[in-house]
Amino acid sequence: MGGYSNSEQTREALIDAAGELAAEFGFANVSTRAIAEKANQNIGSIHYHFGGKDKLFEEVMRSALQRYRDNPISKILDNFAGRLDEPSVQSEAIRQIVHRSIICAFGLKERWWNERVLYQAVHSKNPLRDLLRRELIDPDIKDMMRLLKHIKPDISEEDALLHIKILEGPVILHAQHFEESLSESRRSYTEEYLKKLEDVLVRSFQLYWGLPLDK
Incomplete structure (x- = not known):
């Protein structure tokens, strides 16, 4: 050595x-x-x-979180400041948020482990879980709540959390269990597959909330 x-x-x-x-x-x-x-x-x-x-x-955790910190949901919403009550803007915001989640989870192929260590931290009873919650989970929930309040002003916190989990869950699932879906020689999904995943999640959300569909 x-x-x-x-x-x-x-x-x-x-x-x-x-x-x-x-x-x-x-x-x-x-x-x-x-x-x-x-x-x-x-x-x-x-x-x-x-x-x-x-x-x-x-x-290790800060390295895994860096992409999320560089691309916060708040930045996406701020770009639509003053227009978040418009359904077409809400629809585009959802598209960008889902795209951000996928890019952050799968965009750094040479460090395939980034998303997996976040998953491990969630299941750890130590300061690493507190770091994850403080720097990613809590800010993301706060920002998604902000958007959902524009889509449905009277939405309850419980219902909002449900829809946040439904929207983000499939991306997390794909990141944590990629080895069950991919061959041993591959460490990532194809761009085509990830684009389909993005389209399915966005369209499902748009249909549920009656938002304009992408053309």
Whole structure:
């Protein structure tokens, strides 16, 4: 194994190794030694670069969340400021939100593990789940509530949460169980398949709420 290095390449190798292992086995089942061996680094390099395994896992989560932070739903809605009461705008907003979810989940093929570690964090009883909720789940729910209130002003919080889960659930399901749908030689869905997934989700939402359908 190599010695300590200040290079960004070493940091990224450790993040990738920890991410892949956590995606497959869960954060609680990944040892410092396993991460170091997979990254071809000394165990001490984890402490040198991150201060320990817990901090490394936080960086894994931040890496997985970065695409969502760069493309928040709030940004999509702000682009339609003053027009969110228009059905055609609501319909387009839904299209962009679903597209954003799919791009964030599947757009970074070289880091196939990103979405899987988010799933693992949801099922972890540790600060990683709090980080996920604080930086992704709560903001997304708040922004989707904002849109749904324009579509149906008297919608209850319970009904809104139901429709948010229905809209986002299939994307999450595809991300977490891709190995059951794909051959061992592939780590991602085709662009054609993802476009069909997007179209099905958007059209179902449009039909339910009586919004204009895409031409």
